[in-house]
Amino acid sequence: FCPKARGPPCGLVNLNLKKDVNKVVDTVDIEDITEKAVFCRCWRSKNWPYCDGTHGTHNQATNDNVGPLVITKKKD
Numbered sequence: 747f748c749p750k751a752r753g754p755p756c757g758l759v760n761l762n763l764k765k766d767v768n769k770v771v772d773t774v775d776i777e778d779i780t781e782k783a784v785f786c787r788c789w790r791s792k793n794w795p796y797c798d799g800t801h802g803t804h805n806q807a808t809n810d811n812v813g814p815l816v817i818t819k820k821k822d
């Protein structure tokens with residue numbers, strides 16, 4: 747653990763998602779994205795790989811500034 751800090755070991759990003767696999771890889775077919783898709787980058791979402799807004803709680807608790815990746819469909 748990080749000295750003088752509670753929480754996960756230093757450098758650990760993924761706290762509890764898919765811990766039964768060696769590497770978390772998710773695939774989303776771009777054809778399935780209709781207007782917009784919002785993907786989690788804080789690794790705290792309960793709707794992984796999509797953002798559920800939990801990054802706000804994480805940011806408040808840690809003074810971090812992470813947010814989602816938003817993919818939008820190009821308008822014709």
Ligand code: FES
Pocket residue numbers: 785786787788789790791796797798799800801802812813814815
């Ligand atoms: Fe992780 Fe929004 S919940 S970026």
